[in-house]
Amino acid sequence: MTDNMSIDASAFASxxxxxxxxxxxLQEGRKVALATVVKTWGSSPRPVGSRLVVDADGAMVGSVSGGCIEGAVIKEAFEVMDGAAAHLLDFGVSDEQAWDVGLACGGQVQVWVERLEG
Amino acid sequence: MKADTFGALQTARRSKTPVALVIGIDGDGSEALVYADRVDSSLPEAVIAEARTRLRDDKTGVMEIGGTHWFIDCHNAPLRVIVVGAVHITQTLAPMAAIAGYEVIVVDPRASFATPERFPNVHLLDEWPDDAMVELAPDARTAVITLTHDPKLDDPALEVALNSEAFYIACLGSRRTHARRLDRLRALGFDEATLNRIHGPAGLPIGAVSPAEIAIAIMAELTSVLHEAGPLAVAA
Known part of the structure; x- marks a missing residue:
């Protein structure tokens, strides 16, 4: 590490x-859906209030888990962008036998998925 | 979320006005914004009261009120870290704290230290710490860290910090330096309970040597205090 380092804090802050x-x-005219962790039980990787934003092309920023349920959440995000009503999703412990979408860590989360109107 | 709700939420967040976004999650999501002094659409009184309590405590979560589930999403101004001393450690501490989501303010009246070249995009105040600290008014969502080793700069900042509700107060310096610092503050009339609020020497004992490592130790200690984590079980 050099003695002259100067790290641009804004590169991280945003x-x-x-x-x-x-x-x-939204300002670019993209369709946007928002997924928000509203409730967690047991061990879960992201706290209540954590968010994932998704656009119609599947671009995403943020997270609602350690990556375990993002795939399923994005599918629901596409549906609300296509006009489905906002709704609550429940994810429980994953069952390896059944190939369920779930949380390997043994936690449970509820995620609210909604379209963000522009 | 309606465009109006989202616009107002973003306006509040930008102006650092505390606001709770309340969503009824049993149906398709009735929504409202609850501020300290007003509400932007109709909600049961009990929900408004709960939203305000949670906003004050910064406790986002779901509440069941009158058989309905409400998600109360609290948006308070970011937690702040005030660092006194634009020193080498600060050059890594400031960006680390920014990554962790804190608003960072660096105070140092010495012009050759507090330069934008050394601290790109960091909020720098080139004022004397006593003036700067009064202006910044630390509260229960603020951490104050002094790193100058210079009593002329550190002590006035500590006086303001100790008289505030700052959740974390830490000072760099060896045990001897810290003992002398406590003596000076005692002479100013601070009692032992108040002085015990100071974490000195700053940071968890992780054997930190380099400026970046010391910054990690300080951020770790600050995080542990923020979440009221118990004492670490460090293997002997």
């Missing part, structure tokens, strides 16, 4: 602003 990203995407 990275976690999921709602800011959603706003920017």
């Amino acid at each position: 990275r976690d602003d999921v709602l800011g990203t959603a706003e920017a995407w």
Whole structure:
């Protein structure tokens, strides 16, 4: 490490602003859906209030889990972008036998998925 | 979420006005914004009261009120870290704290230290710490870290911090330096309970040597205090 390092703090500060990203995407005329962790039980990787923003091409920023349920959440996000009503999703413990979508860590989460109107 | 709701939410977040986004999650999502002094659409009184309590405590979560489930999403201004001393450690501590989501303010009246070249895009205040600290008014969502080793700069900042509800107060310096610091603050009339709020020497004992490692130790300690984690079980 050099003694003259100067690290640009803004390069990091904006990275976690999921709602800011959603706003920017809306302003570009993109369709946007928002997924929010509203409740967790047991061990779960992302706390209540964590968000994932998705556009119609599947671009995404943020997260609602450690990657375990994002695939399923994005599918629901496409549906609300296509006109489905906002709704609540429940994810439980994954069952390896059944290939269920779920959380390998043994936790449970509820995720609210909605379209962000522009 | 309706465009109006989202626009107002973003406006509040930008102006650092505390607001709770309330969503009825049993149906297709009736929504409202609850501020300290107003509500943007009709909600049961009990829900408004709960939203305000949670907003004050910064506790986002689901509440069941009158058989209906409400998601109460609290948006408060970001937690702040005030660093006194634009020193080498600060050059890594400031970006680390920014990554962790804190608003970072670096105070140092010495012009050759607090330069934008050393601290790109960091909020720098080139004022004397006592003036700067009064202006910044630390509260329960603020951490204050002094890193100058210079009593002229550190002590006035500590006086303001100790008289505030700052959730984390830490000072760099050896045990001897810290003992002398506590003596000076005692002479100013601070009692032992108040002085015990100071984490000194700053940071968890992880054997930190380089400036970046010391910054990691400080961020780790700050995080542990923020989440009220118990004492670490460090293997002997």
